[in-house]
Amino acid sequence: MQQAIAGYHQDEHRDWVAELACGHYQHVRHQPPLAERPWVESAEGRASMLGHLLRCKKCDLGAPADQPRVPRAVVESNRQRTLELIQAIARGDANTIADTYADDGKLHTMGNTLISGIYDKSQIRQFAGSVLEAFPEGLHYTVNAVTAEGDRVAVEATGQGRHVSGQDYINHYHFLFTWRDGKLLELKEYMDTEAVTEVLCGGARPE
Numbered sequence: 165m166q167q168a169i170a171g172y173h174q175d176e177h178r179d180w181v182a183e184l185a186c187g188h189y190q191h192v193r194h195q196p197p198l199a200e201r202p203w204v205e206s207a208e209g210r211a212s213m214l215g216h217l218l219r220c221k222k223c224d225l226g227a228p229a230d231q232p233r234v235p236r237a238v239v240e241s242n243r244q245r246t247l248e249l250i251q252a253i254a255r256g257d258a259n260t261i262a263d264t265y266a267d268d269g270k271l272h273t274m275g276n277t278l279i280s281g282i283y284d285k286s287q288i289r290q291f292a293g294s295v296l297e298a299f300p301e302g303l304h305y306t307v308n309a310v311t312a313e314g315d316r317v318a319v320e321a322t323g324q325g326r327h328v329s330g331q332d333y334i335n336h337y338h339f340l341f342t343w344r345d346g347k348l349l350e351l352k353e354y355m356d357t358e359a360v361t362e363v364l365c366g367g368a369r370p371e
């Protein structure tokens with residue numbers, strides 16, 4: 165039976181797995197000359213194949229779905245860990261922040277500002293404490309909404325603090341946390357990048 169690609173994840177060996185509309189998983193490795201799938205190596209390539217039909221042998225065999233059902237208790241503990249992490253970020257608690265991440269965890273600060281980019285755990289540990297240097301009186305987050313589902317927690321929040329330059333800093337965030345076995349696999353932060361440039365970067369932009 166032909167089934168559409170609905171999404172992707174990586175397995176424990178970092179090989180790509182397509183999540184099919186039927187709920188079955190199928191490896192989509194790029195392993196020339198056995199399997200030529202250069203598209204799977206890039207986010208753009210994977211996105212371009214969403215909706216593409218693959219033959220699903222598991223459907224032909226009537227196999228049960230592979231989609232893991234994340235237990236409610238895990239969803240709730242992910243929600244709780246997320247709120248605790250936001251408090252650790254607000255008080256610049258670098259060790260708690262870094263220890264929350266999985267060893268292969270990543271922080272993705274969106275946009276094209278001087279501080280945008282993808283950071284690994286050692287980089288996160290280095291600069292997590294710099295919040296206190298930038299905001300000597302601390303940074304206050306107001307959490308407006310939390311949505312926890314599967315292994316992901318989405319948070320709408322407002323951050324406020326007096327920057328070391330004397331300027332008031334207010335930003336509006338949408339954080340997306342992805343958890344794995346109680347450790348943070350990825351945090352993506354979406355925010356008003358103009359406010360980041362104006363206050364945190366003193367108006368400076370990448371060349």
Ligand SMILES: [Zn+2]
Nearest residue numbers: 186188220223
């Ligand atoms: Zn299937």
